[in-house]
Amino acid sequence: MVKKTENTEEKIITAAREVFLRKGKDGARMQEIADEAGINKSLLHYYFRSKEKLFDGVFTETFRSLINLINNVFSTSNNLDSFIENLVIGYTSVLVEKPYTANFVLHELSRNPQRVVDHMSSSGFDKQRLISFVTAEDETTVRPFNPIQIIVDIISMCVFPFVAKPIIKGFVFEDDVKEYNTFIDQRSQHIIEFVKTAIFIQK
Amino acid sequence: MVKKTENTEEKIITAAREVFLRKGKDGARMQEIADEAGINKSLLHYYFRSKEKLFDGVFTETFRSLINLINNVFSTSNNLDSFIENLVIGYTSVLVEKPYTANFVLHELSRNPQRVVDHMSSSGFDKQRLISFVTAEDETTVRPFNPIQIIVDIISMCVFPFVAKPIIKGFVFEDDVKEYNTFIDQRSQHIIEFVKTAIFIQK
DNA sequence: GTCTATAACCGGATAGAC
DNA sequence: GTCTATCCGGTTATAGAC
Numbered sequence: 407m408v409k410k411t412e413n414t415e416e417k418i419i420t421a422a423r424e425v426f427l428r429k430g431k432d433g434a435r436m437q438e439i440a441d442e443a444g445i446n447k448s449l450l451h452y453y454f455r456s457k458e459k460l461f462d463g464v465f466t467e468t469f470r471s472l473i474n475l476i477n478n479v480f481s482t483s484n485n486l487d488s489f490i491e492n493l494v495i496g497y498t499s500v501l502v503e504k505p506y507t508a509n510f511v512l513h514e515l516s517r518n519p520q521r522v523v524d525h526m527s528s529s530g531f532d533k534q535r536l537i538s539f540v541t542a543e544d545e546t547t548v549r550p551f552n553p554i555q556i557i558v559d560i561i562s563m564c565v566f567p568f569v570a571k572p573i574i575k576g577f578v579f580e581d582d583v584k585e586y587n588t589f590i591d592q593r594s595q596h597i598i599e600f601v602k603t604a605i606f607i608q609k
Numbered sequence: 610m611v612k613k614t615e616n617t618e619e620k621i622i623t624a625a626r627e628v629f630l631r632k633g634k635d636g637a638r639m640q641e642i643a644d645e646a647g648i649n650k651s652l653l654h655y656y657f658r659s660k661e662k663l664f665d666g667v668f669t670e671t672f673r674s675l676i677n678l679i680n681n682v683f684s685t686s687n688n689l690d691s692f693i694e695n696l697v698i699g700y701t702s703v704l705v706e707k708p709y710t711a712n713f714v715l716h717e718l719s720r721n722p723q724r725v726v727d728h729m730s731s732s733g734f735d736k737q738r739l740i741s742f743v744t745a746e747d748e749t750t751v752r753p754f755n756p757i758q759i760i761v762d763i764i765s766m767c768v769f770p771f772v773a774k775p776i777i778k779g780f781v782f783e784d785d786v787k788e789y790n791t792f793i794d795q796r797s798q799h800i801i802e803f804v805k806t807a808i809f810i811q812k
Numbered sequence: 813g814t815c816t817a818t819a820a821c822c823g824g825a826t827a828g829a830c
Numbered sequence: 831g832t833c834t835a836t837c838c839g840g841t842t843a844t845a846g847a848c
Contacts (some may be wrong), residue, residue, distance in 0.1 A: 414831080414832090428717070428720075429635075429720065430633060430635060430636075430716070430720060431636075431762055432632075432633060432635035432636040433633075433634070433635040433720060435822095435823070435824095436823070436824060436825090437824095438824075445832080445833095446832060446833055446834085447610075447823095447824090447825095448825080448826080448827095448832080448833075448834085449831075449832060449833080450824095451824080451825060451826075452831070452832080453831095455825090456824080456825075457823095457824065457825090475777075493615070509719040511768060512712075512715065512772055512773075513716065513719065515772070515773065515775055515776065516633075516712040516716065516772070517632075517633065517636065518774030519774075519779065520775075520779070522775060522776065523775055523779040523780050524775065526780045527721075527780065533780070533781065539796065549806065551799070551802075551803065552780060552799065554792065555792070555795070555796070555799045555803075556803075558766075558769075558773075558777065559766050559800075559803060560800075561769070561773075562765045562766045562768075562769035562770065562773075563761075563762050563765045563766065565765075565769060566761070566764070566765035566769045567761055567765065567770060568669075569715055569718070569772075570715075570718070570761075570764075570765075572718055572722030572723075572726055573725065573726065573729065574761065575719065576722065576726040577722070577726050577729045577730065577736070578736065578757060588759065589758070592755070592758070593758070596754070596755065596758045597762075599754075600754065600758075600762060600788035600807050601807075602757075603752065603806070603807045604691075604803050604804075604806045605806075617813080617814090638840095638842095638843080639842065639843090640842095641839070648814080648815095649814060649815055649816085650841095650842090650843095651814080651815075651816085651843080651844080652813075652814060652815085653843095653846095654842080654843060654844075655814080656813095657815075658843090659842080660841095660843090673832070738845070786832080
């Protein structure tokens with residue numbers, strides 16, 4: 407729900423996220439952010455003391471929404487089967503809606519890995535719970551894969567296609583938007599089927 | 610094979626790759642590249658007119674080596690089974706050896722997607738051949754997954770863990786280097802097993 | 813080819829009027 | 831809160847001696 411008269415701070419955050427994503431933290435220009443927000447450059451400094459702080463604000467907000475997603479997946483899943491579905495659909499729908507998120511986080515992850523790790527640690531994210539979802543199941547129905555490998559598999563398959571979007575859209579599908587959209591539409595169902603086929607033992 | 614008296618141009622390329630990888634194109638400083646190469650800053654401009662051109666040279670060279678990897682995988686595989694193994698092992702070993710490659714390409718992919726797509730298009734990379742590997746197999750032994758989805762799956766699982774390394778190493782394994790190394794050592798075998806279990810029909 | 817010195821430029825940050 | 835004008839540091843790029 408977007409308010410008609412979005413206030414200045416919100417406009418700045420929105421514009422900054424856009425530009426930081428497009429250009430990276432170093433490549434982004436305060437002037438460009440100001441233009442994108444339709445305001446004066448010095449107003450940026452009025453609301454956020456420095457470029458560093460502005461980036462920090464945008465990053466924190468974006469990252470937090472990702473963590474919330476995972477926490478939701480936890481609370482709405484009560485077995486491995488539903489966990490897989492919720493995790494895949496949750497990730498994919500966030501990335502379809504806000505495609506910039508993946509690049510944004512990954513970019514910061516390569517420039518400033520510690521900051522991202524610190525954010526995760528302080529977010530109250532429950533790592534053990536995540537692992538336990540993929541661990542505590544019946545050995546007669548689940549293949550004995552390493553749970554951490556499985557989690558990395560799922561997240562990789564969800565996130566990477568959005569990072570590599572230009573290659574998939576531009577090179578693989580030669581900018582045929584319809585074909586690309588079909589690919590994305592089918593992506594989460596494919597991953598779910600793929601993962602379940604691999605880890606559940608068919609009788 | 611490294612020559613004892615590496616010439617200046619080679620020193621510059623090596624140093625530039627190092628710094629661009631560490632800091633990104635915009636974050637990199639010509640001074641830092643010069644220091645890393647052990648030469649004077651203005652020599653950079655003597656050999657390469659501008660920072661832009663220097664980056665271009667480094668990127669082209671790095672990207673080409675990735676394309677060569679895939680082409681090698683093509684020529685050493687003659688069925689789906691060996692293709693999967695070669696692709697996974699090829700990618701993983703390159704990324705173990707040069708872990709920054711993934712970030713380097715992905716960063717440029719988000720900043721300048723068209724350049725990356727153009728590089729791929731002009732590299733003579735045989736897309737159809739890639740797809741045909743995952744298509745032309747017996748329907749009684751291979752499940753009917755979409756071949757492009759499968760290729761994206763495999764590449765995602767190979768590349769993403771290296772991009773997300775700080776999270777896996779720092780957050781998941783809490784900087785326990787031994788555990789992390791074990792994870793990476795087992796990664797390619799896990800992916801191969803995982804993928805084969807999903808797509809080959811067991812009798 | 814390689815260096816020192818410096819020019820030219822750019823961009824983040826601030827001062828101060830309104 | 832928002833603007834115009836300006837400063838100042840840092841970085842790319844060039845001039846010119848050797």
